[in-house]
Amino acid sequence: MTTAPIITTSALTKRFGRATALDGLDLHVDEGEVHGFLGPNGAGKSTTIRVLLGLIKPSSGTASVFGLDPWADPETIHRDVAYVPGDVSLWPGLTGGEAIDLLASLRGGAEAALRAELIEQFEFDPRKKARTYSKGNRQKVALIAAFARPARLYILDEPSSGLDPVMESVFRQQVQRVRAAGATVLLSSHVLSEVEQLCDRVTIIREGRVVESGSLAELRHLSRTSFRVSGMADAAAVRALPGVHDLVAVGDSVEFEADADAIPAVLAAVAGGGAHAVTAAPASLESLFLRHYSETR
Amino acid sequence: MNGLGVILLSQLKRDRWVLTFWLGGIGLLGISVATAITTQFADDAERTAIIQIAAANPAFLFLRGLPDGVSLGAVAFFQGFAFTAVLAGLMSTFLVVRHTRADEEAGRAELLGATPIARSTMLAATLVLGTLANVALVGLLSLAYIGGGLDGGGSVVAAFAVGAVGLVFVGVAALVAQLMPSGRSANGVASALVIGAYLLRGIGDALGTPSDDLLSATPSPISWLSPIGWGQATRPYTEPTLLPLLLSLAVFIVLAGASVAVRSRRDLGSSLVPERSGRASARFGGRSVLGLAWRLQRATVLGWVAGVVVLGAIAGGLGPVVAEAVAENDTLAALIGSLVPGSTADTAEVFIAALLGIGGVLAAAAGVQAMLRLRAEEVEGRAELLLATPVSRARWLGATALVATASVLIVTVALGVATGGVLARSSGDGADVLRYAGAALAHAPAALVFVAIAALAFALVPRVTIALGWGLLVIGLFLGQFGELLQLPGWLQAVSPFFHSSAVPVVEFDVVAAIILLAMTVVGLAVALIALRRRDLTS
Known part of the structure; x- marks a missing residue:
């Protein structure tokens, strides 16, 4: 091109x-x-x-x-x-x-x-x-x-x-x-x-x-990845990490989003926390746009 | 009934400024006519003179109406009624079409039609709104006439006479809106009917019989075909009666009822006169900016041409009649002779020259309309579409100015040819056609100045283009046509370009004045071309 x-x-x-x-x-x-x-x-x-x-x-x-x-x-x-x-x-x-x-x-x-x-x-x-x-x-x-x-x-x-x-x-x-x-x-x-x-x-x-x-x-790449982690004893270790956003507890699971450069630390914390199920999804274009469109000023 | 109230309120709210403008404007006209008569013609002898000239002159009868005595009120009513009634009619037709066919076309009616109201409720609300507007007009005009110093009882009757014309046209427009396919065509037909009512009354009045003392006249039966004729028959300041207005009321009720009946039976968006389908591809002429400018102006020019041909036929047909009437009456001949500078002028020519002058104003209006369309194109977003192609703004404005100029020339020449053509039939002199075409053209330079003014307004102060374009034309018309009557100072009258038009054939064609007017036009257009290049396109 x-x-x-x-x-x-x-x-x-x-x-x-x-x-x-x-x-x-x-x-x-x-x-x-x-x-x-x-x-x-x-x-x-x-x-x-x-x-x-x-x-x-x-x-x-x-x-x-x-x-x-x-x-x-x-x-x-x-x-x-x-x-x-x-x-x-x-x-x-x-x-x-x-x-x-x-x-x-x-x-x-x-x-x-x-x-x-x-x-x-x-x-x-x-x-x-x-x-x-x-x-x-x-x-x-x-x-x-x-x-x-x-x-x-x-x-x-x-x-x-x-x-x-x-x-x-x-x-x-x-x-x-x-x-x-x-x-x-x-x-x-x-x-x-x-x-x-x-x-x-x-x-x-x-x-x-x-x-x-x-x-x-x-x-x-610039956008966040969504995580859903089940069975982790202590969510606080993840919550405290820089680059982790919007963490909510749902039953025995936690859901949160992580910046691209925070992912190695997140994975380490999840592995050490005794999780038995993990889903990670790349940011959809939609969430990317929604973030930019609705960001509070 | 609750739905009716809600819709009425929303229509009223939408119209509050437009209606204020219309009512205020007509009220202002009422008070200025009344004041002009009470201050300028306070003397009985002066009023008697002016009425005698008018009564003997079918052209005056055609344009103004029937004289009915020499009291202040009677003279004011004679001067102002027909024109005021036309305005009331136009106010009513535009109001009705705005809320009926135009709304239906724009899809707003669909939104409301989906709510639990009867199919005809919107129309009923509009009929009520139109009635209220005319009731308000009656109140305002009563105050205006009385405030201007006219007799109280007569003023109220005169105001009712105007309001009744407005009411009839509420009904007319309501029915027309049911039959025509678009807001534009409905407005066209309804306002043509208003003008038709004026012309019918004019013909009837012109064919009327003046009394022996020339202080009043009885109309021919033709005047009774026109709602404006009914209003005139109330004779407010002489033998006031509201009886003829019962006819107006009856016609309104019948038309309103018919429109409601049609509306309750037809589909939303359907009409008796269908929208025709057109060409699948453009002709050669439809592929350029100039072609587009002409296409957009074509119907307008045709309308103006039709109008001035009627005017010209009247001027040419009545001119000799006027001359004859005056020749039979020595005092009148002396009076008219004293009005005209240079005693050589023949009465028919004075009369025709005056009508050709009005033609100049109409030609200016046609040209201004073409220029002002640019602003509508800009506001409604079509200019953006056009100017995103390799068309320059200069070419866009230039093409429109060319079409506006052509409109002015076509309208003036059409008037001259119609006048001369009819005259030639009675005089047998074919050269009359050319002579009066030339005489009418003498008014083109002044008319073109208004084209340039409209272009300047568009380029320099786009937001007030429409107001300035029409406003300045009205001021020019007012100064040119009424400056003498109101005895305004000469310098003020001279502000109007129309003041500098030569009233050929009564006076010689003033070449210098014409060249100055044309030079002003050219400079104005050039400045507009440059200024338009420098401003943002707004929307």
Whole structure:
């Protein structure tokens, strides 16, 4: 995999009046990767994306896409970008097909065969007026317009939030197709299975700052392991260890979580404590996200 | 009934600012018309003169209504009633559609429809809300007229006459909302019916018979086809009677009942007029920003063109009639002659020039509407979708400005051609068409200034774009059309671009003024282009 940065931001800050939406955000997306962009609602994902598209101007810090400044040169960047917003709003009087053609044409025109195939796969009726479409159907318009013409970078802001499971899988196939063709994808999402299946690397942000970034394997390594130990005479030995969290006694068992670097000490304490049954589970992605999403501030 | 109360309360809460704005605005109009008459026309002789000119002039009758004596109240009612009634009608139709078809379309009605209330309860609540709004309007207008110095009893009757028009259109809009498939189309049809009521009354009044002393006029039966005509028939300051309003009340009850009956029988979301399906792919024109800007403005321009063609036909058709009426009356001819600078002007031309001036304002409104759409595009998130493609903001604004300019030109030329075309039929001179197209175009430069103002507002102070765009147009209209009547200082009148339009064919076309107006437009648009590049896209 090549490592030319497609997106870089450094110390990116955006303030709206007194509110700080982005607070020194550093994001790196390499060429050819599908990059998961995660964070609770209001963390600053959409604001970051708007800065990357040159729709809003950073208060301080820098952003670059394809090595260009999006605020100074948005049109050049947009030639190679396909964008799907989180909440798609369409022109009520245009049909879905007309909206697809308009958006794709402004980027240079849809590939007719690809457009037809996407409309079929997404089971989309392009003849209806946009005002009659549901959220999922409006999203399909933006998705079809985005995928109907090859781009170098796809910026997708919670693109599957209105889709049913079948359509979600169509969406995943499309992401995999463009990745195979060498494109880069920045995918903001809350759907963990989607992230797990599609993303090479993820960045988790909270309150406008990056709290975690790396490959999924790396993130798992950083996270805790869950233990359940039965028959241990004295749980206090484990409780006292540094790096052990959330210990609770359930009958004759104890349950706790341990940081990666605390595991040798935990295993020693368990072995010495007379345990007769041990289960250890790697942190699920879900627990990782929950920890970052809900951490008290 | 409990469900009705809860829903009524929630609708009222949602509407508190919109309704305050509408009621306050109409009340303000009421008090300013009353005050203008009591202060500017305190003298009996002046009022007699103005009413005599009006009574002899079908065009005045068309635009304003029927004169009914020269008391302060009667003159104020003549000046203000038809227009105030149109506003009451529009307030009512927008209110009803907002809570019925528009809600249904947006899916809010579905949420409420799932609660244990009858299918028609929401509609019933809206009918009650519309009635309450018009009752409040009656109270406010009574106070406004009395506060402006008009007779007490007559003022209450006049206020009821306005409220009754509003009430009829509550019923009209309730039924229209059941029949049309979208909030947008329901609003379109309902407000077209309001304008239709105004025009019907106008035609009936214009064809009416003035009394011998030219102090009053009896309408032709056509006026009785219009709810605004019924309101006018209350004759509040001369022979006040509420009887004609029983007709309004009856029509409201029938329409409201019919709408409730339709609502209780139909499915949620269904309509008599179905939503048609359209093209599966875009035409060539639908694949560019300019094509999109035109597509979004097309229906609006067609609506304005239809309006000004009617206006032009009236101007062209009534102009010669006016001239004839005036020619038969020496004192009137002298009066009109003294109103016009330069005694050479013929009466028909004065009248037509005045209507073409109104056309300039309508053209400006069409252009402003195109520019203001940019703000809606931004707020509703479509601009984000568009500007994430290689389309620059300059191209986006530029394409819209082009469409706005085209709208102004199309509307002015349509008015001129309609006026000249009808005139040519009676005069037999085909050159009239070109002459009046040119005369109407003389108002385009001033109208274009408002396009630039709307663009500037959008680029510099996006949050108040809509208020500024329409507000400044209304102020310009007010200064231009009423500045003379209210005897405002010349410099203040001169603030309005319309003040600098040349009333061709009565006066010569002022080339310098037109060039200055056009230069202001170009500079304004250029500044807007630069400023838009420098601001955040908001949502």
